[in-house]
Structure formats: C-alpha cells, structure tokens
C-alpha cells in the first residue's frame with residue numbers, strides 16, 4: 567500500500583510514522599486513519615521492529631478530526647458509516663509500544679490519538695485540548711474517558727467544558743505526558759526512548775504493555791492477579807534466563823525474543 571497522508575520509515579529497530587497533511591494541520595480524515603491503521607499493523611507484524619513512534623509536524627501533531635468531513639454529517643452518516651469505530655480503533659490492537667512525539671497542536675481527535683498511544687513525549691511547544699464543545703459536539707474517540715484517567719476529573723472537565731488548551735508544562739505536571747523536551751530534541755529523545763525499548767525482550771515488552779493497560783480495565787485485585795500470572799509466565803522464557811544470567815555475569819543481555 568502506498569501512503570498519501572502519512573510518511574513511514576524505519577530507524578534501526580524503530581518504526582516511525584509521521585502524520586502528513588500539513589495544509590490542514592494533520593486533520594484526521596478517513597484516508598489518514600486507514601493509512602495509519604495499515605502502517606501500524608505492518609510494523610506490529612514486522613519481527614525486525616521493536617517499538618513504534620507516531621509524530622506530526624512542528625506546528626501540529628494533529629488539530630483534530632477533519633471538521634470539513636464532519637460538517638454535514640447526519641446522525642445516520644455517523645451511525646451507519648460506523649464513524650470513528652471503523653478506523654480509529656486500530657491503534658488499540660497494536661501489541662508493540664507506540665510512543666507519541668507531540669509538537670504543536672494536539673487538539674480534539676489529535677489529543678485523543680496521542681492518548682491512545684502508550685506514552686507521550688512532548689515538545690515545549692505542545693498544546694493539548696478538547697475543543698469540540700466550541701463546534702457544538704463532544705469528544706468522540708475516548709477524550710471524555712481517557713482524559714480524567716490521565717489528568718483527574720477536575721482538569722478533564724475544565725479542558726472539555728472550556729475548550730482551553732493546556733501547554734506542555736501543565737500537561738507534564740498533570741501526568742498526561744511523560745517528558746517535556748526542547749523542540750529541537752523531540753525526535754532525538756523520542757527515538758532514543760524507542761531504541762531503548764526495542765533492545766529489550768519483545769515478548770516481555772508486549773507483556774508489560776498488556777499488563778499496564780489492564781490497570782484501566784479492571785479492579786486492583788484482578789489487575790494484581792493478572793500481573794502475577796504474567797510475571798510467572800516470564801520464567802518460561804529464554805530471555806528471562808538470559809537477562810538474569812547476564813546480570814550475574816556482569817555483561818549486557820543478548821535477548822532472542824523467545
């Protein structure tokens with residue numbers, strides 16, 4: 567498949583996807599979401615890739631779902647066309663870590679897309695918000711659900727009800743992003759984090775992603791029980807033997823992803 571709205575490249579063991587509709591500040595239309603889903607699945611299935619980075623432009627990660635696309639939608643267009651569900655949820659099926667590198671605007675669906683990634687590294691220029699209320703609608707891809715889990719009910723209500731934007735510093739203070747870096751360091755730092763992850767045991771990386779995500783879907787007791795089962799299962803892997811042996815032998819581990 568050749569892509570028109572995203573750029574795809576690999577950097578060693580890291581797959582990099584860049585949203586690329588610059589004239590519309592990477593507004594997310596069906597073509598882009600189809601292409602993004604396809605590229606994510608390709609990287610997920612590629613044994614040579616250990617981590618994926620999703621980024622946008624300097625000015626915008628993504629300024630939201632494409633308003634021109636939605637403007638004349640009827641209820642039936644959205645309902646029968648399965649809007650959002652049909653191509654925004656692919657990212658949730660990806661088993662390898664996906665890091666969002668956010669510079670500039672991450673608004674509406676752009677903020678929701680960043681939140682569907684496993685963690686967010688932000689440039690000092692990043693601005694996050696859910697301004698749908700100004701358009702007479704509400705967040706439609708998890709913003710009302712993921713934002714309170716990420717930054718508290720109070721801040722989520724503030725952002726969704728006033729449509730104000732949150733800068734990178736506030737986003738880091740609130741726990742939405744894991745790190746804030748200088749704009750010129752955004753890709754360097756994100757790719758370094760991705761490369762670090764890509765050198766770990768891939769099945770263990772995937773287990774950690776799965777187990778942390780379980781925390782959002784279940785009770786503490788169930789989640790801890792799930793973690794314990796996954797922890798036990800690592801003792802069936804060659805990579806656990808290698809990791810602990812390498813520590814005791816004071817050398818770097820050579821993981822074989824088995």
Ligand code: HXC
Pocket residue numbers: 589590591593594629630631632633634650671673674675676697698701704705706707
């Ligand atoms: C379609 C968009 C767009 C969007 C920007 N553009 N955001 N087109 N959908 N979400 C287009 C503009 O129309 C314009 O096109 C070009 O990108 C540059 O934008 P400007 O507004 O001229 O840039 P600037 O003045 O710098 O303002 C940047 C901005 C503003 C603050 C980000 O563009 C903005 O407010 N955008 C909308 C943000 C938003 O409301 N997002 C939520 C969407 S709803 P032309 O052709 O005029 O140059 C949503 C719901 C998700 O996401 C539900 C789940 C799917």
